[in-house]
Structure formats: structure tokens, C-alpha cells
Amino acid sequence: MLNNSSSTRIATYNVNGISARLPVLLKWLEETQPDIVCLQELKAIQENFPEKAIRDLGYNVIWHGQKSWNGVAILAYNEEIKEIRRVLPGDPEDVHSRYIEAFVGDLLVGGLYLPNGNPAPGPKFDYKLGWMKRFETHTNELLKQNVPVVLCGDYNVIPTEKDVYKPERWVDDALFRPESREAFHQLTNKGWIDALRKLYPDETIYTFWDYFRNAYGRDAGLRIDHFLINPMLENRLIKAGVDRHVRGWEKSSDHAPVWIELAK
């Protein structure tokens, strides 16, 4: 395909507002040419998604917008997207646009924007933990299926102390609280593979730098955007990385794009 005919590049990018981010998004897509992209935090109603600009680059796209907050999308270059669901099962009352899932070729792709959960404790933290429980239930179902699965997005979880510039500052934060980390580790315990950690077990890897306090300049980052892949894909995982330089662009998101490459 685009990057390399022998591999598929899948990327995830929390854009923090698709309207404000469109020039940066298009520039990054043209520069890195991923085959499949999951976007989070569209912060736009369904009608305001820039469908034409995305399609003009050769991507098919499905998305689930929401006024002001949340919103997720899946893009696929020159490949059909077969939508499976656009809601995380398990709670009919939950109307946040935080999950979208589709087949792209033989690959099942889930894009997620997991709740932030601050302040903790409180109702927002309860919502986060409830969402994670529902997510685990759903991923258990996915593990039973005999298909390759990629679950990527903004997990809003710092998995370990290695994944934050100053752990002691984050102990009471919903992203780093033991409950959040344990819920994330439940997933890896069940067989999901944290793709970037698998390839880089000891490196410091960040995917987010706060807009405050010159966080990017100081490299005061967090690793909260993740790729979980099922065991079927373990031997096809060949590369992974963070497009850190995009975080340094004018008008960038506070997240950087993250990607993996799978052998065909």
C-alpha cells in the first residue's frame, strides 16, 4: 500500500478538535501516509466533520461526532471500511461518542477515547472505571473471535511509572490511580499486547505533552495513547513509533500521533 507494500501502517491521533486541527491533520497524513487511522476528540457534530478534505487525500472514512466533546473516526486509504459498531456495548444510557469499530480488510479495528475520569474520586472517575469494565467485557468477546484485532486510541491511562515524567506528581490523578492502571493491566493479563512496550520494553515513550508549562520543550510527557493487539497479531508486529515532531508544529494537538506497522 502506501508506506510499504509488505506492511500496513495503523495510526492513532487524538486531534483535540478536528476543526482546529484540520491543517495539521492533513499535513501529517500527507507526510506519513498511514493506511489506517483512528482519530479521537473530534469535538464536532456529525455534520461538521471535514469529510471532503479527508476523501480528497484518498481515504474512506466513518465517524461518530458529538457536540463539543468526544467524537471518534476511522480512516482507511483506498480500502473499504465495514462498520461493526459505533457504541461500546453495555450501557444504553451512555451517549458519549467514544468507541467505533470496523473491519478494514481482514483486520478488526477499534478506535477508542476512554474517559479522562478526573477529578478522582467522584462521578467522573466512576464513569471511567465503569467504561473500562464494559471495555474489558467487550474485549473478552473480541478475544474469542478468530480474527486479527487492533484496539487503539487515547486510553487516558498511564500504565506504569515508566510512562510519566514525574510519577509522584500523578499519584492522585485519574490517569494514574491504581484502579485505572489495574483495569488496563487486566487487559494485558487477558492476552492483549501493548504493542509499543512489546517492541520497546525499556524506552521512555511519551504520546502527550500538556500545553502548560512548556511541557513539550521540557519533555514532560505521558504515555496514554496505546495500541493493544490480540495474540494473533503478535508475530506480524514489525515496527512502532510516535510522530513526536508533529507535537512541535504550530497549532498542534497536545497529543502526538502514534503508529504501528503490521506485516501483511
Next chain:
DNA sequence: ATGCCATTGATACAATGA
């Protein structure tokens, strides 16, 4: 401990984010 910045938008002396 707080604010620091950025985005969306009953354009706010707000709400949310991480």
C-alpha cells in the same frame, strides 16, 4: 496546592481536558 494553555461555543465571570 495552584495556575500555567487550548478548544468549543446560549463567544462565558464556562466547562472540559489530562
